[in-house]
Amino acid sequence: MATTANKNINAKLVLLGDVGAGKSSLVLRFVKGQFVEFQESTIGAAFFSQTLAVNDATVKFEIWDTAGQERYHSLAPMYYRGAAAAIIVYDISNQASFERAKKWVQELQAQGNPNMVMALAGNKADLLDARKVAAEEAQVYAQENGLFFMETSAKTATNVNDIFYEIAKRLSQVQPAPNPSGMVIMDRPTERTASAACCS
Amino acid sequence: MHQTHSQREFAIEFQPQIHILRPSIHSRRANIVVKFQDLYGFTVEGNVDDVNILNEVREKVRQQGRVWWALEASKGANWYLQPQVSSLTEGIALKSSLKLSNLTNAITLKRLIRKGIPPVLRPKVWFSLSGAAKKKSTVPESYYSDLTKAVEGKVTAATKQIDHDLPRTFPGHPWLDTPEGHAALRRVLVGYSFRDSDVGYCQGLNYVAALLLLVMKTEEDAFWMLAVLLENVLVSDCYTTNLSGCHVEQRVFQDLLVKKCPRIATHLEELEFDVSLVATEWFLCLFSKSLPSETTLRVWDVLFYEGAKVLFHVALAIFKMREEELLQTHHVGDVINILQKTTHHLFDPDELLTVAFDKIGSMTTNTISKERKKQEPAVMAELDQRLRRLNSIKMDDEK
Ligand SMILES: Nc1nc2c(ncn2[C@@H]2O[C@H](COP(=O)(O)OP(=O)(O)OP(=O)(O)O)[C@@H](O)[C@H]2O)c(=O)[nH]1
Numbered sequence A: 001m002a003t004t005a006n007k008n009i010n011a012k013l014v015l016l017g018d019v020g021a022g023k024s025s026l027v028l029r030f031v032k033g034q035f036v037e038f039q040e041s042t043i044g045a046a047f048f049s050q051t052l053a054v055n056d057a058t059v060k061f062e063i064w065d066t067a068g069q070e071r072y073h074s075l076a077p078m079y080y081r082g083a084a085a086a087i088i089v090y091d092i093s094n095q096a097s098f099e100r101a102k103k104w105v106q107e108l109q110a111q112g113n114p115n116m117v118m119a120l121a122g123n124k125a126d127l128l129d130a131r132k133v134a135a136e137e138a139q140v141y142a143q144e145n146g147l148f149f150m151e152t153s154a155k156t157a158t159n160v161n162d163i164f165y166e167i168a169k170r171l172s173q174v175q176p177a178p179n180p181s182g183m184v185i186m187d188r189p190t191e192r193t194a195s196a197a198c199c200s
Numbered sequence B: 001m002h003q004t005h006s007q008r009e010f011a012i013e014f015q016p017q018i019h020i021l022r023p024s025i026h027s028r029r030a031n032i033v034v035k036f037q038d039l040y041g042f043t044v045e046g047n048v049d050d051v052n053i054l055n056e057v058r059e060k061v062r063q064q065g066r067v068w069w070a071l072e073a074s075k076g077a078n079w080y081l082q083p084q085v086s087s088l089t090e091g092i093a094l095k096s097s098l099k100l101s102n103l104t105n106a107i108t109l110k111r112l113i114r115k116g117i118p119p120v121l122r123p124k125v126w127f128s129l130s131g132a133a134k135k136k137s138t139v140p141e142s143y144y145s146d147l148t149k150a151v152e153g154k155v156t157a158a159t160k161q162i163d164h165d166l167p168r169t170f171p172g173h174p175w176l177d178t179p180e181g182h183a184a185l186r187r188v189l190v191g192y193s194f195r196d197s198d199v200g201y202c203q204g205l206n207y208v209a210a211l212l213l214l215v216m217k218t219e220e221d222a223f224w225m226l227a228v229l230l231e232n233v234l235v236s237d238c239y240t241t242n243l244s245g246c247h248v249e250q251r252v253f254q255d256l257l258v259k260k261c262p263r264i265a266t267h268l269e270e271l272e273f274d275v276s277l278v279a280t281e282w283f284l285c286l287f288s289k290s291l292p293s294e295t296t297l298r299v300w301d302v303l304f305y306e307g308a309k310v311l312f313h314v315a316l317a318i319f320k321m322r323e324e325e326l327l328q329t330h331h332v333g334d335v336i337n338i339l340q341k342t343t344h345h346l347f348d349p350d351e352l353l354t355v356a357f358d359k360i361g362s363m364t365t366n367t368i369s370k371e372r373k374k375q376e377p378a379v380m381a382e383l384d385q386r387l388r389r390l391n392s393i394k395m396d397d398e399k
């Protein structure tokens, strides 16, 4: 029964990563099929939604594209709380952004929903000449930490739809069937006082 | 010294009609989206109704201008610059020494400002009423040029971040997105990052400073407006390391929503929708990324005169205006879509400000200060807790 029924899944997805790694650009590419050379910097977070059909399920993503600057990190819990999936983005031409990505992974492992589907995106894969982070290194790191890894380019569209599609596929597999309206809800604080909080 | 003359060309408030960039016969139909430039040179997308509204706003701006000129003619050119005037607006401490004419001026002025300062008068009126003029007068004449000269060529974390953001600040704007615009914005932001190293540079300030540059006559005045905004008008620590002031404002806002719009607050709570998901950006960018430019500046007109409580009025109004629609929603996404659509199409500032002040009702700076005091300890404790938890993750990692 679980495999035949058509599932409708609402999934909260959050993008985290260093300033300028290309979080907004990835979302813009995925949601609107566009790329702009100069993307406005994100303040707080921006919201988008997009639906994908995979196998027997329809996954409606509610996407939170967060701000990358260090001081905005105190806002992040509000956005990853209750998220079913996360894409942690770094820029392959910037070593520091890869280190920043690892910190996000740690934070999500410690604070996020334990069943969260996590993807690591090595973005700006078109900038081969400027590469600072080897794909192998990121691949090994991802494997060790239970993430799946892809190098993406918001500019050329390489792997952008693929990474969202892969997440949708995994969500449709972990999602139990009888939850027709269902938000993928996990790790939701029961006390209202806690969820009203700006950070946790 | 760094005069930014060319930006004035974009305050095209006396231009008779808005030019639709791609006019076509089809664009007459209201449901067709057209691109056009607004009063401050921003390209906006909207339907023909929006264009009509903007043309009406332009006409109202002209009428408002005539009201201001008439008052100058009867009361003298700088009638609104009397120092006592602004201290009255809260209705606090009516100093007995105060002359009756000052009192009537204050009341007139408050009403007048809520109806909008004509764009040509904005630089002058903002500069004196916000306290920027006073701030500037306490330092040597050459402060700004000395500062910009002294910091030229210095590289810090803040300057790197600023450089990264220059082309990402209102890209495509006919003046801001030029080498000249970038250079002016850079000097203001870099200068400020050295003036207050606790703030340094916080993303969001780029949009605020950019808009200030468009309004003010000179770059130096824009710098002082930024200074007075961060140091006097807004709650402190809005933009420092962990944005604690901003966290406090968000909690105050949540409480005010419960008080002022209880039905909406209850419904959103059922949806587990945290208002700060959307309001954080409003407060940090002072609506400059969400509202059309003239509407944003009308909010700022009042902000500089009445203080930070104005942000709450406006944020509450955005929810209030869509009360019935919001109560019908079942998903967080729908709430956000309604709010975004609302803010992007608020081309008529009066529509927003009428709700903000008449419908929301009065809130004094005093009650809001008390509310902030109440929320501060909880915010600090939470931020502290988070920091400790993150540090313990790091320690585990090192073991
Ligand atoms: N060459 C190349 N440039 C990219 C790519 N993705 C993003 N960029 C550029 O990198 C810059 C930053 O991209 P954003 O998408 O704004 O980055 P962000 O992670 O959202 O940044 P914040 O909102 O500041 O945290 C922009 O100027 C983009 O045009 C890519 O795949 N290839």
Ligand SMILES: [Mg+2]
Binding pocket: A023, A024, A025, A040, A041, A042, A065, A066, A067, A068
């Ligand atoms: Mg972004």
